[in-house]
Amino acid sequence: MAMETSNIVSATDTSKPSIQDADTQTRAWLEQLVAFDTTSRNSNLALIETVRDSLRRQGVDAVLVHNAERNKANLFATLPAQDGGTQGGIVLSGHTDVVPVDGQNWSSDPFALQEREGRLYGRGACDMKGYIAASLALVPEFLAMPRKKPLHLAFSYDEEVGCAGAPSLLADLRERGVQPEGCVVGEPTGMQVVVAHKGINVFRCRVHGKAAHSSLTPQGCNAIEHAARLICHIRDLADAYRAKGPYDQFFDVPFSTLTTNQIQGGIAVNTIPDACEFSYEFRNLPGMSPQDIQADIQRYVSDQLLPRMRAEFPQARVEIETGPAAPGLEVSEQAAITELVRALTRDTATRKVAYATEAGLFQGIGIPTVVCGPGHIVQAHKPDEYVALDQLAACVGFLRRVGQSL
Structure with missing residues (x-):
């Protein structure tokens, strides 16, 4: 969908942005x-390049950090x-x-935005393209504000498969010496x-035994x-x-969790399997060391599994x-970004969540970060x-106030 054919405000539109304009x-x-x-x-390049081109028309240069492919x-x-x-x-960050x-049963095309009863339906509408859309809609206003400090936009790829894209973005910031003072990751929190x-932390385990006919069990090592x-x-x-x-x-x-969520192995009901592969994950409280859990x-x-396996088959192995x-997040209440976002939202409650975001990655390079965005996580996925x-x-309204606070 070409930007030239959209009704999004362009850099050549000299009319003063209004609240209604931003919502529209x-x-x-x-x-x-x-x-x-x-x-x-899939690739996200069509979306990223559309955003880049829109920013460029408004006089804003964007740096793209590509994956290896x-x-x-x-x-x-x-x-x-x-x-x-x-x-x-401040950084406004979204994936x-x-x-x-x-396999999901949608009432409408998931990739065509539909409005019904005060709601906008579509894949990613909540998680988290709504926040990105609001950030981009406000760019003309942000540029017109007499800000004493910059605003940054950070849009990543592959957050949903383990925050795989953001590390290269953050590495690029370090290399270029860009050091924002705070970040708001706009995951759906109900604007709280x-x-x-x-x-x-995600791991893939491969257990290697020895195949044999199932009638000759002692000759095999059942992976x-x-x-x-181990599971x-x-x-x-x-x-x-727990x-x-x-x-x-x-x-x-309120505790760390571990689960095994995928498994495959075996080739036939009468064959002792020589291989089994499974994936597990754990979600640790921020104060716990994931290295200690692993x-x-x-x-x-x-100490236990391999000795038992090798008693049956000396070449048995586990990989x-x-x-x-992605690291956990725990931002200080005294951090300037926490105080600012609490003041702008008038929200003083302490809220911590089990799902992971890219916020811990930003905090890991010295950028204090909070999570606050539109929609609710129960509506996502x-x-x-x-x-x-x-x-x-x-x-x-919140993002406008963030800009005005600078």
Whole structure:
């Protein structure tokens, strides 16, 4: 969908932006963004390049940071302060990818924005293209504001598959010496302030045994059965954290969790399998070391599982591959960004969530970060995903106040 044919305000529109314009343009942007099928397995370049070209027409340069295959990219753009300054300021951050719609029963085309009863339906409308749309709709206003500090836009790829895109964006910021003072990640929180979330760590495990005819069991080493022992150990760890903690009662799930969520193995019912592969994840409270949790799993493999396997087959082995990971977040209440967002939203409640975001990555390079955006997480990833119009309006008002505060 070419920008020239849209009704989004361009840099040549000299009319003074109004509140109504921003709400209208937010919807127009969201319609465009939803129309791009940026499911994580697909390229996001059409969306990113559309955003880049719109910013360029408004006099804003954007840096694209591509993946190795160059079929995806992050975007980072700075709206300078009134004096041209580009250091400091606040980042408005969102991810451009969405989860699949495969097998879901939608009432309308998930990639064509539909309004019904005060809600805008479409894949990503809530998670989290609504926030990106509001940020882009306000660019003309941001540029016209007499700001003493810059505003930055950071739009990433592949957040939904383990925050895989943002690290290269942040590495580029470090390399270029860009150091914002704070960041607002616009994941759907109902426009309430979230100050902490868990970390996520994903692993792929491959168990290698020895194949044999199932009538000759002693001649084989059953990879599925030994994988099951490890899976049960992972569940035992999860049960221990649930029963004994540590706990943080501000979280909706107040303890660390571990789960095995994918498994495959075996070729026939009468063949002892020589291989089994499964994936597991854990979501740790911010104060817990993910390395310590994984070390417990590795000790079980080396001290208990492998000796049992090699008693049956000396060449048996277990491989554990580290997958996507994102650190937990716990921002200080005394951080300037926390105080600012609480003041602008008038929200003083302590809120911590079990899902992960890119906020911990920003905080990890010294950018204090909070999470606050339109819509609710319970509306995300489902068929008929939506964001309410009043949530988008609240987001526009909030982001406008962020700009005015600078």
